[in-house]
Amino acid sequence: MxxxxxxxxxxxxxxxxxxxxxxxxxxxxxxxxxxLMFGLALDENDEETAVFTIYKT
Structure with missing residues (x-):
């Protein structure tokens, strides 16, 4: 990329x-x-929280 x-x-x-x-x-x-691209990851400090991110490529 x-x-x-x-x-x-x-x-x-x-x-x-x-x-x-x-x-x-x-x-x-x-x-x-x-x-558009979308990402999902667990919060590094709280595994009950997900981090959802929207990207433009």
Missing amino acids: EGVKIETLHTIRVSYSDDLYKIVDGLNRTLKERD
Whole structure:
């Protein structure tokens, strides 16, 4: 991905749920043509909190 600029548009912390990845996967599959990418990670300090990030590529 050399030369690809990725811009963070928004980050939000939400309560973790086992099914959150399904939403992120659906968003990534549906909106990749619009140069949007979505990320999900566990908060490093609180495993009950997920960090959801929206990127523009």
